[in-house]
Amino acid sequence: MEPPRLLGCRDGVRLEDADWLALEEAYPRVYRALLASGATPDAAADAVQDAFEQALRRDHHVDRPEGWLFIVAIRRWRRSMFRARLFRPLSAVRPAYAGPDPLGVVLAEELARLTRREREIIVARYVLGLSQSETAKAFGITTGTVGTTTSRASRKLRARLADK
Numbered sequence: 001m002e003p004p005r006l007l008g009c010r011d012g013v014r015l016e017d018a019d020w021l022a023l024e025e026a027y028p029r030v031y032r033a034l035l036a037s038g039a040t041p042d043a044a045a046d047a048v049q050d051a052f053e054q055a056l057r058r059d060h061h062v063d064r065p066e067g068w069l070f071i072v073a074i075r076r077w078r079r080s081m082f083r084a085r086l087f088r089p090l091s092a093v094r095p096a097y098a099g100p101d102p103l104g105v106v107l108a109e110e111l112a113r114l115t116r117r118e119r120e121i122i123v124a125r126y127v128l129g130l131s132q133s134e135t136a137k138a139f140g141i142t143t144g145t146v147g148t149t150t151s152r153a154s155r156k157l158r159a160r161l162a163d164k
Contacts, residue, residue, distance in 0.1 A: 019062055022062075023052065023055055023062075026066035027048060027052075031044050031048050033074075034070075036108065036119075037074060037111070038112050038119065039077050044073075047076040051073040054072050055069070055072075064130070067130050067135075074120060118152065118156075121153065122153050122154070122157070
């Protein structure tokens with residue numbers, strides 16, 4: 001039997017079926033993007049679920065559902081990390097999940113060494129495939145800043161991965 005289709009509803013206004021389907025299709029990529037940004041699997045899943053919950057409260061069309069979902073999820077993840085740091089002793093801090101693939105482990109480690117801004121922009125550009133202007137709009141920065149940050153972070157990653 002086929003599971004029921006999920007439709008968002010807010011005060012009688014329904015999220016369009018096409019928007020909801022686009023969000024559902026974006027889930028795995030956004031989840032992996034959060035993992036690449038340094039989130040644990042549980043934190044990434046929670047953040048994406050919270051983003052879906054926020055999507056249910058929307059009453060208008062989203063132009064780029066994948067980018068919107070990523071930005072909402074990464075903001076939720078950042079807030080949860082901040083709260084967790086307030087209540088967790090330093091001895092309990094552990095590295096984020098890196099994955100079983102040795103190359104993936106190295107890449108995840110090198111991504112983690114980038115600044116938060118560099119890491120998030122690299123993930124938005126290369127994991128999610130957002131354009132330079134879409135990334136700039138999503139993060140509220142100029143396209144020049146996105147280009148400079150992408151170039152700088154890519155150079156760092158290439159240099160570090162060449163040494164491995």
